[in-house]
Amino acid sequence: MASTKEIVRFAPSPTGYLHVGGARTALFNWLWAKHTGGEFHLRIEDTDQARLVKDAEEQIKESLEWLGLKWDGPIVHQSKRVKDDVYLEYAKQLIKSGWAYVADESEEELKEVKNRQKEAIKAKQPLPPYPSREKNIPFEKFKSGKGMVIRFMWPDEPKAMDIEYFNLSKDPWTTHIDPKTSPSSFEDFVLIKSDGFPTYNFSHVIDDHELGVTRIIRGDEFTSSLNKYVALHEAFGWKHPNYNHVPPILGKGDTKLSKRDGAKDLLEYQKEGYLPEAIANFISLIGWRPKGEQELFFSLDELAQAFSLEGIQKSPGKFDPEKLDWMNGEHLKQKGIGEVIALAEAGSFWKSTDEAYDTKVLGLALERVKTLADLKAVRGGFFYKKPNVTKEKLVGGENPETIGVWLEKTQRQLEALPEKDWTTDQVKDELTDVLEEEGLVPKQLYPVLREALTAEPQTPAIWEIMGVLGKKETLERLESAASLVA
RNA sequence: GGCCCCAUCGUCUAACGGUUAGGACACCAGGUUUUCAUCCUGGAAAUCGGAGUUCGAUUCUCCGUGGGGUCACCA
Numbered sequence: 001m002a003s004t005k006e007i008v009r010f011a012p013s014p015t016g017y018l019h020v021g022g023a024r025t026a027l028f029n030w031l032w033a034k035h036t037g038g039e040f041h042l043r044i045e046d047t048d049q050a051r052l053v054k055d056a057e058e059q060i061k062e063s064l065e066w067l068g069l070k071w072d073g074p075i076v077h078q079s080k081r082v083k084d085d086v087y088l089e090y091a092k093q094l095i096k097s098g099w100a101y102v103a104d105e106s107e108e109e110l111k112e113v114k115n116r117q118k119e120a121i122k123a124k125q126p127l128p129p130y131p132s133r134e135k136n137i138p139f140e141k142f143k144s145g146k147g148m149v150i151r152f153m154w155p156d157e158p159k160a161m162d163i164e165y166f167n168l169s170k171d172p173w174t175t176h177i178d179p180k181t182s183p184s185s186f187e188d189f190v191l192i193k194s195d196g197f198p199t200y201n202f203s204h205v206i207d208d209h210e211l212g213v214t215r216i217i218r219g220d221e222f223t224s225s226l227n228k229y230v231a232l233h234e235a236f237g238w239k240h241p242n243y244n245h246v247p248p249i250l251g252k253g254d255t256k257l258s259k260r261d262g263a264k265d266l267l268e269y270q271k272e273g274y275l276p277e278a279i280a281n282f283i284s285l286i287g288w289r290p291k292g293e294q295e296l297f298f299s300l301d302e303l304a305q306a307f308s309l310e311g312i313q314k315s316p317g318k319f320d321p322e323k324l325d326w327m328n329g330e331h332l333k334q335k336g337i338g339e340v341i342a343l344a345e346a347g348s349f350w351k352s353t354d355e356a357y358d359t360k361v362l363g364l365a366l367e368r369v370k371t372l373a374d375l376k377a378v379r380g381g382f383f384y385k386k387p388n389v390t391k392e393k394l395v396g397g398e399n400p401e402t403i404g405v406w407l408e409k410t411q412r413q414l415e416a417l418p419e420k421d422w423t424t425d426q427v428k429d430e431l432t433d434v435l436e437e438e439g440l441v442p443k444q445l446y447p448v449l450r451e452a453l454t455a456e457p458q459t460p461a462i463w464e465i466m467g468v469l470g471k472k473e474t475l476e477r478l479e480s481a482a483s484l485v486a
Numbered sequence: 487g488g489c490c491c492c493a494u495c496g497u498c499u500a501a502c503g504g505u506u507a508g509g510a511c512a513c514c515a516g517g518u519u520u521u522c523a524u525c526c527u528g529g530a531a532a533u534c535g536g537a538g539u540u541c542g543a544u545u546c547u548c549c550g551u552g553g554g555g556u557c558a559c560c561a
Contacts, residue, residue: 011561012561013560013561015560015561045561047560047561048560048561050560051560051561110559121488121489121557122487122488124488124489147559149559151559165491173491175490175491176489176490177489177490178489181488181489181490182488182489182490182556182557183488183489184488184489184556184557185489185490185556185557187557187558189558189559190558190559192559193559194559195559197559199558199559199560199561200560200561201561204561219555220491220554220555221554221555221556221561222555222556222561223490223491223555223556224489224490224491224555224556224557225556225557247491247492247554247555248554248555250553250554285498285499285510286498287498289498289499289500293499293500293508293509293510295498295499295509295510295511296510313492313498313499314491314492314493315491315492315493315553315554316492316553316554316555317497317498317499318497318498319497319498320497320498320511320512322497322511322512323497323498323510323511323512324511325511326510326511326512327511333524364523365523367523367524367525368522368523368524369523441520442519442520443520443521444520445520446520446521447520447521449520450520450521456521456522457521457522458521458522458523459521459522460521460522460523461519461520461521461522462520462521
């Protein structure tokens with residue numbers, strides 16, 4: 001358990017809302033920070049001016065808060081650091097030390113080089129250099145908005161790298177990136193874009209270093225760029241953090257997540273009545289497995305304690321909405337009724353008018369409910385309004401007069417039960433007496449009572465319903481039903 | 487297409503080279519029960535294919551096949 005404290009981060013770009021995949025990445029980082037007693041930081045990577053989505057940052061923060069993933073320290077905004085010229089300073093440093101250069105190719109020149117590069121990549125030849133490499137344009141000449149960029153400068157003969165993108169297990173996962181077989185990985189990639197903003201490749205390396213990040217847990221789409229990040233760290237003379245890349249979450253089909261199987265904004269799950277603990281529990285289990293066979297973790301702390309990097313899977317996992325529903329139901333059952341009511345009310349799934357009564361109702365409803373949203377139907381159902389009983393359903397195939405007799409007998413029997421003895425058990429006994437005295441079997445009487453009390457085919461046990469409704473209401477409903485067959 | 491990575495029931499997954507290949511969700515059957523739900527019991531259900539190493543391969547090696555990622559002035 002006592003791993004050294006790790007400093008991790010979640011660094012979303014506000015170009016879209018947070019969805020399950022991103023949430024899992026955030027969760028893994030958070031869990032690992034908690035597990036090691038370290039820190040979890042939040043950084044907003046808002047360097048792509050064109051793709052910025054206005055409320056994305058708000059939605060992301062709200063989602064994290066809803067999940068219960070609190071971040072340590074202030075939020076870092078890359079756009080703010082751009083204003084402070086932080087990245088430009090670092091780029092300058094790299095140019096000075098010969099690891100970067102200002103490039104000023106015209107669009108035509110660029111197109112031409114790219115074409116030649118493509119051919120070289122096909123032929124697995126070293127990439128033809130950008131003409132600017134030789135120009136030695138001083139950093140001071142770099143101006144944003146003039147079609148100029150700053151590029152990383154690979155050595156003439158870059159070496160192949162074997163990089164671990166998942167250590168902390170007996171067999172570290174490694175990737176092999178070789179200029180001989182994959183020249184494109186050794187392109188002089190852009191550090192500073194022509195608009196003066198840094199690329200992800202550049203900014204995240206700097207920010208992670210400044211934050212003191214010890215381990216980067218992120219999606220595995222970055223694995224093939226790892227050589228760039230390592231090279232950048234080496235160029236600065238820094239030690240690179242550990243990398244832990246996790247496989248993606250797939251949709252029910254074979255490819256990427258679709259809206260219906262999980263690629264929703266995280267807050268949609270809130271709207272649909274899922275519990276944040278259940279969501280966290282569920283998504284943690286896509287691509288991760290604890291030591292034992294335990295699958296249900298009712299709190300984030302419990303999860304954090306069980307969390308380990310070794311349990312992370314190497315292949316993509318699929319999102320199974322059915323298991324989510326099951327799990328949410330389990331989490332719901334785990335909670336006290338009062339808490340469920342409070343949560344349901346907070347989510348506008350419930351409106352409490354009589355707490356004692358609500359508690360009794362929920363006592364019956366909770367075990368047949370998957371989400372808080374399901375409670376809406378309960379709140380609008382027969383416990384809270386007179387049933388719409390029809391004579392047809394009440395009678396079934398029987399003689400109406402017979403039904404009338406049964407109802408009347410039941411009324412009289414229950415009438416005799418004093419209010420103070422009106423409990424589920426007592427009511428059940430009374431009903432048993434009715435059965436005996438009328439020579440009936442449950443199958444005959446109960447469907448009639450069910451219709452009379454609820455007008456629904458599937459409900460909790462008759463006596464449980466009566467117990468909750470109370471003597472007065474029960475007798476009223478029976479009377480009202482009896483009048484239909486009178 | 488090149489490069490990198492991966493491969494166990496339908497799904498999520500377990501199994502220091504030796505297990506009747508285990509669990510969970512979903513599914514089916516039975517039990518409890520007036521119905522539904524819960525609960526209990528049981529069932530069906532998997533090592534991608536082919537070589538090799540080994541006394542023995544889900545596990546190690548190679549080839550094939552399939553899937554994923556990546557090849558940007560996006561992150």
